[in-house]
Amino acid sequence: MNIVVCIKQVPGTTEIKIDPETNTLVREGVPSIINPFDCYALEEAVRLRERCGGKVTVISMGPPQAEEALRETISLGADETILLSDRAFAGSDTWATAYVLSRAMARIADYDIIICGRQTLDGDTGQVGPGLSEMLGIPFVAYVNRVEEIRDGYIRVQRMVEEGYETIEMALPAVITVVKEINVPRLPSLRGSMKAKTAQIPVWSADDIGVEEDKAGIAGSPTRVVKVFFPKRERKSEMLQGSTEEQVDNLIRLLEGII
Amino acid sequence: MEYYLTEQQKLVKSLARRIAEERILPVRAELDQNEEFPWAIVKDMANSDLFRVFIPEQYEGLGEGSFALCIAVEELSRACCGVALTYAADALGSLPILLYGSDEQKQKYLPDIAAGTKLTGFGLTESGAGSDAAAIKTTATRDGDDYLINGTKQFITNGGEAEIYTIIALTDPSRGNRGSSAFIVEKGMPGFTFGKKEQKMGIRTTATRELVFHNCRVPGENLVGKEGLGFIVTMKTLDVSRPGVGALSVGLAQGALEAAVAYAQQRRQFGQPVSAFQAVQHMLANMAMELEAARALVYAAAKTIDSGARNFTEEGAMAKVFATDMAMKVTTDALQVFGGVGYMRDYPAEKMMRDAKINQIYEGTNQVLRNVIALQLLKRKAQRE
Numbered sequence: 001m002n003i004v005v006c007i008k009q010v011p012g013t014t015e016i017k018i019d020p021e022t023n024t025l026v027r028e029g030v031p032s033i034i035n036p037f038d039c040y041a042l043e044e045a046v047r048l049r050e051r052c053g054g055k056v057t058v059i060s061m062g063p064p065q066a067e068e069a070l071r072e073t074i075s076l077g078a079d080e081t082i083l084l085s086d087r088a089f090a091g092s093d094t095w096a097t098a099y100v101l102s103r104a105m106a107r108i109a110d111y112d113i114i115i116c117g118r119q120t121l122d123g124d125t126g127q128v129g130p131g132l133s134e135m136l137g138i139p140f141v142a143y144v145n146r147v148e149e150i151r152d153g154y155i156r157v158q159r160m161v162e163e164g165y166e167t168i169e170m171a172l173p174a175v176i177t178v179v180k181e182i183n184v185p186r187l188p189s190l191r192g193s194m195k196a197k198t199a200q201i202p203v204w205s206a207d208d209i210g211v212e213e214d215k216a217g218i219a220g221s222p223t224r225v226v227k228v229f230f231p232k233r234e235r236k237s238e239m240l241q242g243s244t245e246e247q248v249d250n251l252i253r254l255l256e257g258i259i
Numbered sequence: 260m261e262y263y264l265t266e267q268q269k270l271v272k273s274l275a276r277r278i279a280e281e282r283i284l285p286v287r288a289e290l291d292q293n294e295e296f297p298w299a300i301v302k303d304m305a306n307s308d309l310f311r312v313f314i315p316e317q318y319e320g321l322g323e324g325s326f327a328l329c330i331a332v333e334e335l336s337r338a339c340c341g342v343a344l345t346y347a348a349d350a351l352g353s354l355p356i357l358l359y360g361s362d363e364q365k366q367k368y369l370p371d372i373a374a375g376t377k378l379t380g381f382g383l384t385e386s387g388a389g390s391d392a393a394a395i396k397t398t399a400t401r402d403g404d405d406y407l408i409n410g411t412k413q414f415i416t417n418g419g420e421a422e423i424y425t426i427i428a429l430t431d432p433s434r435g436n437r438g439s440s441a442f443i444v445e446k447g448m449p450g451f452t453f454g455k456k457e458q459k460m461g462i463r464t465t466a467t468r469e470l471v472f473h474n475c476r477v478p479g480e481n482l483v484g485k486e487g488l489g490f491i492v493t494m495k496t497l498d499v500s501r502p503g504v505g506a507l508s509v510g511l512a513q514g515a516l517e518a519a520v521a522y523a524q525q526r527r528q529f530g531q532p533v534s535a536f537q538a539v540q541h542m543l544a545n546m547a548m549e550l551e552a553a554r555a556l557v558y559a560a561a562k563t564i565d566s567g568a569r570n571f572t573e574e575g576a577m578a579k580v581f582a583t584d585m586a587m588k589v590t591t592d593a594l595q596v597f598g599g600v601g602y603m604r605d606y607p608a609e610k611m612m613r614d615a616k617i618n619q620i621y622e623g624t625n626q627v628l629r630n631v632i633a634l635q636l637l638k639r640k641a642q643r644e
Contacts, residue, residue, distance in 0.1 A: 187277055190308035190321060193270050 001054035001150070003045040004114045005078070006101055006132070007038040009062050009069035010122045018228045034069045037117025039076075040178050043185040045115050046077035048150060055079040057108065061089055061100050067201050074196035075188035081201050082108075088206040088213055093221035094123070098131030100216050103209040105136055113155065114175045118143055126177070133175035141168050145181040260551060262558060264330070271327045274307055275334035283338040290341065290464035291610050296420050297342045297464050304346060305375025313350050314357070318369035325499065325561040329506035333554075336510025337517075340614035341464035343510060345378075347503045348416035348465070351622075352379025354496040355425040355441050359484040364443065368423055380417035382426035382444075382470050383493055385410065390627040392427075392493060393436045397472065399428035404479045406430075406442065408472040411454060414621075418468030419453040422446045425496075426470065427489045439489030443481040450475030461613030494572075497622055499564055501575035505557035508586035508618045512550045515586075515593035515611045519543060522606075523596050539596060546589045553582040573635040576628040583618035584625060590615040 012033035017026040034042075045056045058073045060066050061084040070081035084104055092100060105111065114133075119126035126142070133140035146158040148167070156169045160179055188196075206216060214220055238254075240247040264272065282303050290297055304310060313328040314320025321327075328350055336343035353372045356364055371377040388394040397410025408428055415424070424444045431438030444451055454469030484492060520543060523534035533539050560578035563571045594601040594608040601608035619625045 187281070187303060187307050188274060189306060190270055190274060190311065192308075193274070194267070197266070 001048060001052040001113070002111045003048055003054060003056045004105065004108060004111045005038070005042050005045045005056060005058045005073075006114065006116045006128070007042065007058055007060045007069060007073065008035045008120050008122075009033070009060065009066040010035045010120055018230075020229075032065070032069065034072060035117055035120045035122075037119060037121070037178070037180065039117075039185045040180050040182050041115040041117045042073055042076055042078065043183045044147065044178055046186075047183065048113075048147065049077075049079075052150060054112070057082065057111075059084060059101065059104055059108075061085070061092070061097055061104075063090075064203075067203075070201050071196045071199065072188070074199050075192035076186065077189075077192060081199070083201055083203045084209070085203050086206040086211070086216075088211065088217050091218035091221065092216055093223035094125050094127035094131055095222055096216050096220040098128050098135055099220060100206075100209070100211055101128070101132050102135035103211050104204060105132070107204070107209045112152075112172045113150070114173070116175065116177045118177045118179050129175055129177040136173075136175070139170040139174040140176070141170065141174070142177045144176045144178045147176075147182075260555070267321070267323060268327050268330060271309075271312055271323065272330045272334055275309065275331040276337075278303055278307060278309070279335050279338035283335065283342050287339040287342070287464075288604075288607070288610070290339070292463075292604075294458065294463045296466050297345060298420075300342055301345065301375065301378065309346065310349065310375035311373045314353070314369050314373040318365055319373040320369070324565040325502060326558065326565050329502055329557060329561045332503050332506040333510035333513070333557075336507045337514040339464065340507055340511040340611070340618075341462040343507050344462050344465050345417060347500075347507055348380060349378050349421070350503060351496065351500045352381045352417065352421060352423065352425055354499055355381070355483050355492050356443065358495055358499065359441065359488065359492050360443075363480070364483065368443065372423065377422035378417050378420055379423045379425070380415050380421040380470075381496065382412035382415050382418075382424050384412060384414050386413050390624055393439075393490065395427060395429060395439065397426070397428040398432060399430050399440060399442060399477070401430075402476070406477045406479065406482070408442065408444070408450070408475040408477055410472055412470040412472075414457065414467055415470050416465055416467055416621075418466055418470055419456065420466045424470060425483065426472075427493055428472075430486045430489075434487070436490040437487050439493075440486045441483035441489050441492040442477055443483060444470075444472075444475065444477055448475055448477065460616060461610070462617055463613075498572050498575045501579040501622055501628075502557050502560040502564065504618055504622050505553065505560065505578035505582035508582040508615070509550065509554045509557055511611060511615055511618075512546070512553070512582075512586040512589040515590045515608065516543070516546050516550060518607055518611070519546070519593040519596040526598070533596070533598075542592050542596060546592055549585045550589060553578075553585040557582050573632055576623065576631045576635075579622065580625045580628045580632070583615075586615045587612075587619055 009032045011030040013030050019026050049056050056078050057080045058078040059082045060070055064085055067083055070083055089100055116129040130140050141157055141159050143160045144157045145160045149156040153172050155172055158165050158167050240250050282300050309331055311320045312323045312331055316322040332343050332347045335346055356368055385395050399406040399408045426442055426444055427439050429438050430440040450473050452471045454471045457467040523539050524532050526533045557578045560574040563574045590612040594612050597606055597608045600606050
C-alpha cells in the first residue's frame with residue numbers, strides 16, 4: 001500500500017492577523033506548524049502502513065522553509081518526503097495548488113491512496129483535496145472519520161455528515177480528507193527524530209514535475225482576493241425592567257418585532 | 260543551570276516533557292484516585308522509543324546510558340512520580356540482564372524491553388528482608404536442568420503488569436549472601452502467580468504486588484551470571500539504579516516548586532499576592548536552591564556511571580539520599596505555600612507530598628544508605644581517589 005499524505009505548513013495560531021494593505025496573512029513572529037488537520041491524515045497513513053505494509057510519502061507545496069514541517073513528519077512515521085518548491089508556485093490559490101499537487105502525483109505515479117486533512121487552519125477552504133481528485137480523475141470522499149476496510153484496489157470508509165454517518169465503498173486509487181475524530185496522533189519517536197535530523201528532503205521544481213507556468217502561481221489562480229476583513233461585531237443590549245409580567249410582555253413584543 | 264546536553268539528550272528531554280505535559284498531566288489525578296496502572300501512557304512512551312534510551316544499541320536500544328535515563332525520569336516525574344516510577348522500575352528490572360546476563364539472555368529479552376512491548380520488575384524484597392537484603396528466604400533448588408523456585412517476594416513494582424522479572428533466590432541457603440543467585444522469570448511460568456496488590460499512600464498509579472512462587476520451574480538457562488552471584492548482581496543493580504531514584508525526586512520537586520510559585524503569585528491575601536511576603540519568598544528560594552543542588556548531584560552520579568567508573572556505590576547512594584530528602588522537604592513546603600487548599604485533593608500538592616515519601620524508603624532506606632556512604636568513607640580513610 002503506497003500512501004501519499006499532502007500537508008501544509010501554517011502559522012501556529014488561531015488568532016490570524018491580516019495585513020490590511022496587502023490582504024495577506026501576517027506571518028512575522030508567528031511560529032510555523034504542520035496544519036493540525038494534516039496531522040490526523042499523517043497518523044492515519046502511518047496506521048494504515050502498520051496494518052497493511054507499504055510506505056508513507058508526505059508531500060508539501062511551499063517555500064523552502066516548509067522543509068521543517070516535512071522533517072517533522074519523519075519523526076512522526078513518514079518514510080519519504082518531497083518538497084514542491086518553485087517561485088512559479090508562489091501565490092497559488094486552491095485550484096493552482098491542486099494542479100501542482102496533481103503534477104507531483106503524476107511523477108510519483110505508484111500510489112494507492114492520497115490522504116489530506118479536511119481543511120487548513122489558515123485558508124479554511126477545504127478545496128485542495130477534492131480539487132486534486134478531480135484533476136487526477138479518481139474518486140474522492142471528504143470528512144472521513146474511519147477507514148473500515150482497505151485492500152488492493154478497494155476501500156470502505158465512514159464519513160461524517162451533518163446528521164450522522166455514511167459508509168462509502170470506492171475503488172483505489174482515491175483521495176480522502178479526514179476529520180479529527182479519526183484518530184489521536186502519536187508523539188514523535190526518538191529514532192524518528194534522529195532520522196529526521198539528517199534526512200535528505202528532495203525538492204521538486206516546476207520543471208521537475210512538468211508544471212505549465214501559466215497554470216500555477218498567481219497566473220494559474222482564478223481566485224482574486226478583493227478584500228479581507230474582520231466582520232464588525234455589533235451588539236445591542238437592552239435590560240428589561242419592571243415586574244415579571246411586564247418583563248414577559250416586553251420580551252414578547254421585542255421578539256415579535258424581530259420575527 | 261546549563262548542563263550542556265548533547266543533541267540526543269535534548270531530544271530525550273523534550274520528548275519526555277511532551278509526554279509528561281500532553282499525556283500524563285491531564286490524567287494524573289484520575290490515575291492516583293483510581294489506583295489505575297497507566298497502560299495508555301506506557302504505550303505512548305513505547306511508541307516514542309523512551310524504553311530504548313537505556314538499552315544498548317546492539318539490542319535495539321539507543322545506548323544513551325544513565326544520564327539520559329535520569330533526564331527522562333526527571334521530566335516524567337515532574338508531572339507524576341508514579342508514572343515515572345513505572346518507567347524507572349522497568350529500567351531497574353532490566354539491569355541484572357544488562358549487567359550480568361549472557362549474550363543469549365540479552366538477545367532474548369532486551370529487544371522487547373527496548374520496544375516497550377514487555378515491562379520488567381526486580382524482585383528482591385521479602386517480608387523478612389528489607390534493608391537486610393541478605394535475609395531472603397526464597398529458594399531455588401536444582402532439579403535436573405531446571406530450578407524449582409519457592410517463596411514470596413513483596414512490594415514488587417510493576418508486579419502483575421510486567422512480563423519479565425529478575426528475582427533473587429537462595430541456591431545454597433547454608434552460604435548466606437554467597438548462596439544467592441539471580442534468575443529471570445516470566446509471567447505465565449507454571450507455579451508463578453501474583454499475590455496481594457498493595458494499597459499505597461502515594462505513587463498510587465504504580466502496581467505494587469507480591470510475586471508468589473510455588474514449585475515454579477525455571478530453566479537453568481534463566482540463571483543470571485552464575486550460582487552465588489546473586490548478592491553482587493543485587494548490589495551492582497542498585498548502585499546503577501539509585502541516581503534514577505534521585506531523578507524521580509528531582510522531577511517531583513521541580514513540579515512541586517513550579518506549582519508553588521504559580522500559586523503564590525495568584526493567591527491574594529491582605530490585598531497582595533502571597534508571593535509578595537518575604538516569608539513565602541524565602542521558602543521558595545530555599546526550595547529552589549536545594550533542588551538545584553540535588554539535580555547537580557544526581558547528574559554527576561549518573562555521569563560517573565556513564566564514564567565507565569568501576570565503583571560508584573558512594574556517588575549513587577549520595578544522589579539518592581540527598582535528592583529524596585530534598586523532595587520530601589520541597590513537597591512539604593510546597594503544600595505549606597498552598598495553605599489550606601494544598602491539603603485538599605483538588606490541588607496537586609498533597610499528591611506530590613504523598614508521592615515523595617516512598618523515595619526515602621525504597622531502593623535502600625536513607626538510613627541504610629548513610630551507612631553505605633560512611634562505610635565507603637571509612638574503607639578508604641576518607642581520602643579522595
